[in-house]
Amino acid sequence: MKVWAYIHPQLNILCCALLPEAVPEGVQAVEFEVSSSDDLILDNGQIRLKTEAEKLAEEKQKKFEELKQYVALLLSPTDYVITKISEAQILNDTAEVVALKQKYLAQLQQRKAIRQWNEQMKQAIQNAQSLEELMEIVIEFKE
């Protein structure tokens, strides 16, 4: 896609017009061919294309955030188990702690598996060498 990039005269931020007529009058714009307006960056007052390394770093951050949210969702249905055990620990009720751990063994094991999978995914994202490699990483936990 074509965009017409310019620096907002008042706000001093990067703007990308998606139509040539959207460039404000009297403002100098530079035409770029990009896959998304996110491909551009304002760097020390100059508009330029992001490098592959910059794009990869940004996409990795997005992937980390997506993973974090997904893991939080996976853990949330069994958070009550942790609350119950924590309450028993605070009350120094050792017998209750042991009983709860036994009662909720399956849930605790599942949480452990989710956390292990989370660490593996974080490593995979960190190790990705290209955008293609990163995009191939599907965030989906399978028990």
Add this chain to the structure above:
Amino acid sequence: MPVVKVGMVSGSGLDADTLNGFRASLTPAPNVIVPLDASGILDLSATYVKSSVYTFRRVDLTNATSDYMLQVGEEAYISFSDATSVPLRIATQSGTYYECHLICSNAYNASGTSAAVFLNPNNTTYANAFVYAEIYRNSTGLGSTYITYSAFRCAWNFSNSTFFITNFTQYKNVRGFHDIYGTTNDAPVIVAFSTDWRDATTVWTSLGTITFPQATSGYILVRRLA
């Protein structure tokens, strides 16, 4: 009070087929009275109804080449096919308020790109000037997001989105709700969202362009409410 003139004598200068001088026709036109048609329908599709405060009319802005200012009550229809960028071609100004329906027609199991649909005000992106908040429920559970963008995020992937647009130069916001489909394991998803343009000075003059993360088909309805 109107006077119905019927049965006037020919040659009197008065026309028996008029009401207060207005003739009737099934085809709407200036100074013409339109009766109900054979199906009992008042068909004004060639024109519109207007009061001092509200206009009943749908305008088709598909393929429009310049911006059109909707009157209060007036509705725009924009259809698109396999598009990644759809200019709405709707002029706007401070003090206006709109209801928007973004309807995608792609198959429920279409494979989409997991990324945002944006409304780019003034057909422009403004780097990191928009803050987006959402609460969602998907197949995994309940979650939330709070994130910065360069345009109004109004949907995700393939969506049917209903949102409301506030345009005061000092406060510009888009908020609503939408579903999401075309993802591997999440659909259906319901999302409630709000997104602010954190800029109290830039004037919003063109409602903007909708951008999709993948080729998308469907239509958009925009009704001006104020």
